[in-house]
Amino acid sequence: MNTTSEEVLWDRMIREQIEARGIRDPEVTRAMRTIPRSAFVPEGREAAAYDDAPLPIGFGQTISQPYMVALMTELLELTGTERALDVGTGSGYQAAILSQLAASVVSIERIPELAEQARSRLARLGIANVDIIVGDGTLGLNDSAGFDAIVVGAGSPEVPEPLVAQLLPGGRMVIPVGGDHVQTLTLIRRGYNDQVRTTTHGSCVFVPLVGVHGWRA
Numbered sequence: 663m664n665t666t667s668e669e670v671l672w673d674r675m676i677r678e679q680i681e682a683r684g685i686r687d688p689e690v691t692r693a694m695r696t697i698p699r700s701a702f703v704p705e706g707r708e709a710a711a712y713d714d715a716p717l718p719i720g721f722g723q724t725i726s727q728p729y730m731v732a733l734m735t736e737l738l739e740l741t742g743t744e745r746a747l748d749v750g751t752g753s754g755y756q757a758a759i760l761s762q763l764a765a766s767v768v769s770i771e772r773i774p775e776l777a778e779q780a781r782s783r784l785a786r787l788g789i790a791n792v793d794i795i796v797g798d799g800t801l802g803l804n805d806s807a808g809f810d811a812i813v814v815g816a817g818s819p820e821v822p823e824p825l826v827a828q829l830l831p832g833g834r835m836v837i838p839v840g841g842d843h844v845q846t847l848t849l850i851r852r853g854y855n856d857q858v859r860t861t862t863h864g865s866c867v868f869v870p871l872v873g874v875h876g877w878r879a
């Protein structure tokens with residue numbers, strides 16, 4: 663794809679799929695104008711990179727629809743200081759968007775080949791504040807630091823308890839919760855006195871979250 667046609671499609675994606683559908687946070691839009699989605703789709707599919715759809719990335723997985731990435735990111739209300747967790751690295755696109763909006767990102771992927779591909783994409787773009795780890799993201803990360811923001815890019819039958827436990831006071835988590843075909847986008851906020859508030863933000867369709875606190879493999 664030549665640069666001009668990429669710019670045209672990319673700009674149209676931002677205006678028609680992101681801004682026109684009500685994404686208001688200018689920082690989210692800025693991040694999506696900075697990170698080329700074409701770098702996160704399989705070779706030869708670059709022309710489809712700005713389509714209003716998820717795309718296959720191999721291993722039965724997908725890169726999420728651009729609007730869904732924008733919506734989940736906006737719900738996290740990032741200010742630039744956060745330690746963020748991204749569960750389900752997939753292509754690495756969501757992690758790359760978070761890298762622009764949070765201080766640091768840990769991203770967990772269960773399929774080693776996808777993790778490796780995502781690592782090289784981020785390196786090629788010069789993104790240095792994302793750590794990609796192979797493992798079961800339903801367990802979160804076994805350190806004691808906790809996260810200000812957690813985004814889960816796969817659908818889960820329930821909210822994994824370890825992820826709630828690793829949310830810091832004031833922290834936000836976005837996760838699709840529901841069946842294996844359709845889920846409800848769910849936002850969980852942990853208050854400063856440890857109460858947890860849950861709100862829902864419409865239906866969505868994600869690949870299954872497979873793990874100890876997700877779907878069985």
Ligand code: SAH
Nearest residue numbers: 725750752753756771772799815871872873
């Ligand atoms: N955020 C990704 C979306 C990828 S699709 C992107 O921007 O491209 C969801 C990904 O979650 C898949 O790659 C799948 O392998 C991964 N996944 C599913 N269950 C997981 C788990 N328990 N831990 C880590 N990754 C998981």
